[in-house]
Amino acid sequence: MIRAKVYVTLKKGVLDPQGETVRGALETLGFAGVKDVRVGKFMVVTLNGVSREEASKRVEQMCKKLLANPVIEDYRFELEEG
Amino acid sequence: MIRAKVYVTLKKGVLDPQGETVRGALETLGFAGVKDVRVGKFMVVTLNGVSREEASKRVEQMCKKLLANPVIEDYRFELEEG
Amino acid sequence: MRFGIIVFPGSNCELDCQWVVERVLGQQADLIWHKEKDLKDYDCLILPGGFAHGDYLRTGAIARFSPVMKAVERHAEDGGLILGICNGFQVLCEAGLLPGALLRNTSLAFICRHVHVRVENTATPFTTACRPGQVLRVPINHNEGRYYVDPETLRQLNEKGQVILRYATTGGEITDGANPNGSLDNIAGVCNEGRNVLGLMPHPERAAEALLGSTSGLLLFESIVRSGRTASPMSR
């Protein structure tokens, strides 16, 4: 079993109102020193019966095709075995 | 400057309609062997002018108070300097 | 004229579009389940509003892989008309049939209300019944309507007259206050280069009967019917 941890974030330059709102809310709650907050997605994809290389290839494909939208998002992933 | 990477995930046992739907979509797209998909949040909080310990304490508090919904979500975070 | 309305799992405006096309315009409109693969019989396809696949992951992201989308692409390539409303617009962007993407409203809130949009280009099959600069009163109903493209594409869109609708004041001014969702340049609707594919966030089908408060959305449908009448059947 392989677990792929996929991180999808908004591209730099794309406005992230959610991050901005969270930042404001943290400030209101009295947390000083928060310079910036960005909100993205964190997905865990569990794969069965594939090798590590194969998994890496497939997850790359999944990100390209579905999990991220290249117009607005970047992605990154890590694999974890066991 | 310290960057806290915060991972918020749905608690075990809590229904994840989004993850389930993505899993179905990956299957339809022909990706075999996908056993499970869970969708969570990934946040990057940038802090200024605090020590590592202090940052750790604060981010813990932020997660508890705002970033995660303790009723249905778990959280985890890592700190990165520089 | 024959309309085909594509129904994805989770779409919900298909019956409304059908109502307007059939009852108000007196044209034919069939509902097409997303697993169909043949769309040859249709002059104009409508991708209606709703929440295809629950809008999970990203709006329109999963729907673009529905079996029917291959035929939708072919229809576009062959010059057939395609109207994507709200969720349909989002699907067309994800599918690459229209440039850009639709992001979460800057208010982070779902918005359902009437807005005003200005018609920026009347030389498309969707807008011939409008006057240049005409202001339409139409409802929006979305959570992800913030139009975004990279600056270079934006420049091209403007240059080629592909921006069809912009959020405006009642008087037709393009202001920040008139922009309900933070869309780049107040963009509410864009078409492709071939001008046969239009995507827009407002719901023209909800502004097609006086009883419901506005009829200005009807102009888009009437334009389509009119272009269907003038186009020779061979042009496709």
Place this chain on the structure above:
Amino acid sequence: MKESTITQEIIAAHNLTREEYEQVVAILGREPTYTELGIFSVMWSEHCSYKSSKVHLQTLPTSGPAVLQGPGENAGVVDLGDGLAAVFKVESHNHPSFIEPYQGAATGVGGIIRDIFTMGARPIALLDSLRFGPLADARNRYLMGGVVAGISGYGNAVGVPTVGGEVCFAECYSGNPLVNVLCLGIAPVDKLFYGRAGGIGNPVFYVGAKTGRDGIHGATMASETFDEKSEERRPTVQVGDPFREKLLIEACLELMRTDALVGIQDMGAAGLTCSSCEMASRGGTGVEIDVRLVPRREEGMTPYEVMLSESQERMLLVAREGAERIVQKIFARYDLDAVVVGRVTADGLMRVRDGKRVMAEIPVKGLVADAPVYRRPAVRPAWQDEVQRLDLHQIPLPRECGEVLLRLLASPTIACKATVWERYDHMLFLNTVVGPGADAVVLRLKGTERGIALAMDGNGRYVFLDPCVGGMIAVAEAARNVVTSGAEPVAITNCLNFGDPTRPEIMWQFAEAVRGMAEACRALRTPVTGGNVSFYNETMGQAIFPTPIVGMLGILAHIDHATTPGWKGAGDVVVLLGQTREELGGSEYLKVYHGLIQGRPPTIDLDLERRVQQCCLEAIRAGLVRSAHDCSDGGLAVALAESCISEPERHIGVEVNLSETGRPDALLFGEGQSRILFSLREADLGRLEAIALRHAVPITILGRTGGSRFLCTGRTFTMDLPVAALDQAWRGSLPTLLRQG
């Protein structure tokens, strides 16, 4: 798997009393198994059995010429003519919304929608009635934000428009918000479906989403008050999946067009348990279920957990034997599970098997018909006299009535709720002729020239001050809102939100409120077709105001009768139907301006109320009425102001003169009942007067519309305000209050 042995603690943890447990043993003729105990506990919970409320609910009128189905089924049904029926009901999700506001409200929406389509109706509209504590408190803002987002998130995505509702605020809801949601569906009269298990040997299908450990004991939770430990019970939170529900709606409606279906019921509170034994009970049959066949999301679930799970988006249905393939094919098209999990039996037993092992075997009658019924002690609280005491001589007159008006308009209970309703798709299906923002919502009924009006109302403060009168007013006001919209009130559904029924004063409030509602329903000829009771709305022993919410359904003979509160042009005459008395008890004015929740609620004469409503309808049908608005919270002054500003794109001023004597604050802000504000063309005045005379309804000419000022004068006061200032106070208030902090 080994089942736990039943101990005293286990019985208590299941909220069963000693006597109830003994009754269980008597019904079974032996000690129950653990699974059986769980089943009894949920079926006999207040939420499912109505054990404390039943004797009172039976006094409500439930039949009338238009009622096709009264209480007892999943929803009530009213005849709309032309072969169409309205299916509607309201449901509360107060406790889940307090624990997790987004998901609590979302699953509440999902639940009530299932109650409607299970009867064969396409759900076409939702209304939400909400109560929160004051917005100065961050926690209340969080709750309100979460609840509204949950209704928006689920309702919009499931594709049922939320066309109206109400939101009120009071301290007593701080620890206990109310989330009541009404759903309306339309069905062909000859294709209604019922939750009945019929036909011995017929397959019992489980359809929809898979079962997880969600919400186990949700029904018992809704039957307890909150304390410090409630937070610990949080893992029972259910998450809604509007996408799956949308598919479920379409699949079920498609199945209903075939001849395969015998009976169907949603799995709501107490999930598989409640749905299966209620279906068997109504069908006079038994039912056998093998939990091993139930599709699951989690591993290692026990039969107990499977039977009690409240996972969302699931239905139980009985199909005709031999029609299994039809069912499976339709659900497969929507990627939903459809599995035969059991059979209808002749033995009157609910039998739960885990493979070969029988885990529970209970007479259905014992669970449903023989459930305990209590006539709990009801005692008028000692403090009732005290709160009703109000000496107007002690209340100083306001210095400046204009300022009072602005404060009332900005009071969150009265202020414009656009920030709420703009988050809801309220236009889907192209029926919304009058949307949120008027007295009632008006929907056209496609295929006919008629329309449907719906309003939800319930003033908890009135009911607190006098439960019986408050109950009457709830019905009367809801009816009045429907009437001012141009519709004839036809029937109600209701949601009764109260505290702990084992406390005699709460039970008294309940009994009295129901008595008042029953009387008003009789007088106004609007029978009750269904509803919901939510007890135990208390936190730390502090009960909410007793809050019955009435959902009124009316029919417009012609959609052109649809009428709204806003003035339609300048120069129209403004007229008041009904009579203003010197009444300030329980008013929003006393609360907002004097900080008092005191006195008796306004008196109500149900005979006059009916005449006023009839007069209003006749005038509207005669085409005389340009605008109509009832006087409610904030009284006549607020009603006049709202008529100036309710349509954002058409502000019109007014100039009125009130010649009555008496206290100006009572005249302006008193909430006397049975009053309706009209505007009409001067030329039509004579015809209106004739109609009013015929109905013996007093009318007063107040003034004229026009200009951009709100000018209201009387013997001892003058209010002169720009309409824009009214608008700012009214429209700007909620967004500001929600943003603070």
